[in-house]
Amino acid sequence: xxxxxxxxxxxxxxxxxxxxxxxxxxxxxxxxxxxxxxxxxxxxxxxxxxxxxxxxxxxxxxxxxxxxxxxxxxxxxxxxxxxxxxxxxxxxxxxxxxxxxxxxxxxxxxxxxxxxxxxxxxxxxxxxxxxxxxxxxxxxxxxxxxxxxxxxxxxxxxxxxxxxxxxxxxxxxxxxxxxxxxxxxxxxxxxxxxxxxxxxxxxxxxxxxxxxxxxxxxxxxxxxxxxxxxxxxxxxxxxxxxxxxxxxxxxxxxxxxxxxxxxxxxxxxxxxxxx
Amino acid sequence: xxxxxxxxxxxxxxxxxxxxxxxxxxxxxxxxxxxxxxxxxxxxxxxxxxxxxxxxxxxxxxxxxxxxxxxxxxxxxxxxxxxxxxxxxxxxxxxxxxxxxxxxxxxxxxxxxxxxxxxxxxxxxxxxxxxxxxxxxxxxxxxxxxxxxxxxxxxxxxxxxxxxxxxxxxxxxxxxxxxxxxxxxxxxxxxxxxxxxxxxxxxxxxxxxxxxxxxxxxxxxxxxxxxxxxxxxxxxxxxxxxxxxxxxxxxxxxxxxxxxxxxxxxxxxxxxxxxxxxxxxxxxxxxxxx
Ligand SMILES: Nc1ncnc2c1ncn2[C@@H]1O[C@H](COP(=O)(O)OP(=O)(O)OP(=O)(O)O)[C@@H](O)[C@H]1O
Ligand SMILES: [Mg+2]
Numbered sequence: 001x002x003x004x005x006x007x008x009x010x011x012x013x014x015x016x017x018x019x020x021x022x023x024x025x026x027x028x029x030x031x032x033x034x035x036x037x038x039x040x041x042x043x044x045x046x047x048x049x050x051x052x053x054x055x056x057x058x059x060x061x062x063x064x065x066x067x068x069x070x071x072x073x074x075x076x077x078x079x080x081x082x083x084x085x086x087x088x089x090x091x092x093x094x095x096x097x098x099x100x101x102x103x104x105x106x107x108x109x110x111x112x113x114x115x116x117x118x119x120x121x122x123x124x125x126x127x128x129x130x131x132x133x134x135x136x137x138x139x140x141x142x143x144x145x146x147x148x149x150x151x152x153x154x155x156x157x158x159x160x161x162x163x164x165x166x167x168x169x170x171x172x173x174x175x176x177x178x179x180x181x182x183x184x185x186x187x188x189x190x191x192x193x194x195x196x197x198x199x200x201x202x203x204x205x206x207x208x209x210x211x212x213x214x215x216x217x218x219x220x221x222x223x224x225x226x227x228x229x230x231x232x233x234x235x236x237x238x239x240x241x242x243x244x245x246x247x248x249x250x251x252x253x254x255x256x257x258x259x260x261x262x263x264x265x266x267x268x269x270x271x272x273x274x275x
Numbered sequence: 276x277x278x279x280x281x282x283x284x285x286x287x288x289x290x291x292x293x294x295x296x297x298x299x300x301x302x303x304x305x306x307x308x309x310x311x312x313x314x315x316x317x318x319x320x321x322x323x324x325x326x327x328x329x330x331x332x333x334x335x336x337x338x339x340x341x342x343x344x345x346x347x348x349x350x351x352x353x354x355x356x357x358x359x360x361x362x363x364x365x366x367x368x369x370x371x372x373x374x375x376x377x378x379x380x381x382x383x384x385x386x387x388x389x390x391x392x393x394x395x396x397x398x399x400x401x402x403x404x405x406x407x408x409x410x411x412x413x414x415x416x417x418x419x420x421x422x423x424x425x426x427x428x429x430x431x432x433x434x435x436x437x438x439x440x441x442x443x444x445x446x447x448x449x450x451x452x453x454x455x456x457x458x459x460x461x462x463x464x465x466x467x468x469x470x471x472x473x474x475x476x477x478x479x480x481x482x483x484x485x486x487x488x489x490x491x492x493x494x495x496x497x498x499x500x501x502x503x504x505x506x507x508x509x510x511x512x513x514x515x516x517x518x519x520x521x522x523x524x525x526x527x528x529x530x531x532x533x534x535x536x537x538x539x540x541x542x543x544x545x546x547x548x549x550x551x552x553x554x555x556x557x558x559x560x561x562x563x564x565x
Contacts, residue, residue, distance in 0.1 A: 167381045170423040216376045223377035227390040238388035238401040
């Protein structure tokens with residue numbers, strides 16, 4: 001079914017990563033990002049690369065999917081690489097093209113920064129998007145941020161908005177298809193003409209779609225009111241998130257990894273990252 | 276006499292107009308009393324004020340005049356707070372026409388739990404109620420499904436489960452079968468009948484289907500914001516003329532029996548069960564005109 005696409009990049013599975021508490025996974029992702037930024041030397045990057053490969057293996061998600069997601073970053077990767085190679089000054093001059101001098105440090109730096117970007121993407125996708133359903137993620141965020149309620153940040157309301165949006169994406173996609181078919185039956189053509197013409201052809205889809213979305217929103221609000229919804233205060237949940245040893249073990253592992261990275265930075269400095 | 280659980284006294288309601296529209300008077304002087312455990316059908320053509328009435332009874336709107344008594348308590352009196360209304364909504368609830376626009380969660384059981392969660396019920400108790408409610412509507416095996424992948428009838432049963440999990444005593448169904456195919460309609464009607472007969476829930480259904488209305492203990496016919504007739508299906512449908520006058524149908528069985536009677540056959544008018552009706556017609560034709 002087409003409407004499944006809308007449910008993010010979640011890959012069905014039952015791996016250890018899938019079973020971690022969503023709150024733990026958010027914490028893990030943040031910690032891991034910190035660890036990635038701690039890494040400076042080639043050795044510590046090596047360690048992180050190994051660890052990330054391990055994560056992918058544990059998740060049971062095909063490495064091809066993970067590498068495929070890198071495509072989106074091609075431009076950023078090339079851009080940072082070029083900037084670092086050509087603009088960075090260093091000690092070991094490799095060659096010079098007129099005014100442009102390329103140093104060994106520049107190349108190492110480029111490689112490490114590109115690695116860093118890739119590691120960041122792998123880590124967030126392994127912990128969050130691939131192994132956690134959007135709805136679990138929303139629950140996790142809501143509960144992690146719950147203390148902010150006390151300083152009047154509407155955490156619950158944002159989480160509710162998120163989950164309603166997730167609930168209605170498939171419904172609205174279905175509706176869009178229906179409207180498109182209805183307009184096609186009236187002779188509308190969405191595939192031909194230049195960009196402007198095609199954009200114009202979308203108007204008869206967007207207008208009814210918005211009208212219907214607002215009507216839905218109105219009815220949903222009434223239905224929620226009817227079911228005693230009055231916002232987050234005094235609300236309980238049927239499924240309560242619970243940490244167990246797995247979550248603590250995972251967080252412990254990443255903390256240890258951070259320590260190892262710091263030690264490696266000092267013990268095996270080599271040529272490192274300069275920024 | 277049975278306990279009166281819900282009573283409307285001289286209810287009127289006007290939708291306030293804005294700059295370029297006049298206020299719309301949707302209900303005028305509507306009164307009735309609903310007995311505990313009864314099954315009432317509300318009929319009326321489009322725009323006759325049925326949905327407005329349902330929303331007033333669920334306290335979504337405030338009446339412009341008149342009173343609503345829930346278990347004898349005047350819910351329109353001065354000094355009724357938001358909290359009182361919330362408490363009242365534990366007793367009375369509504370299932371709407373479009374199943375898509377009343378399902379909040381992305382997992383069936385989470386949606387059924389939504390109302391209970393709002394009431395602040397402890398998790399273990401919610402779990403128990405949700406399982407029970409899903410069992411009652413026959414959707415237990417879909418508990419972990421995504422609602423958007425269910426059929427219309429199934430979605431509507433999920434919505435019903437959501438309101439029975441709240442242990443409500445009175446449920447109003449506002450054309451809850453209107454968007455369903457015959458099979459889905461039957462699923463939902465069977466569920467509603469079971470809730471009424473087995474669990475003693477007081478049911479009000481708003482419907483355009485006369486055969487659904489014929490299943491009720493009582494039929495209230497609305498026309499232009501007023502009650503046109505009110506009585507048992509037998510009483511209401513055995514006088515089809517006033518209904519026809521305002522553009523409403525009667526059940527097919529009644530229509531045939533009525534025509535036979537007019538032609539001089541001796542038949543009763545209050546038989547709604549097709550098999551039974553066929554038998555009566557056959558007998559009457561054998562006997563011939565009186
Ligand atoms: N939100 C609104 N604002 C203004 N007028 C409204 C609104 N909703 C309904 N009305 C008007 O109130 C009257 C009663 O409407 P209501 O929706 O109660 O009818 P109904 O009997 O439920 O009809 P249907 O069978 O079509 O559902 C109608 O004249 C309608 O135009
Ligand atoms: Mg209506």
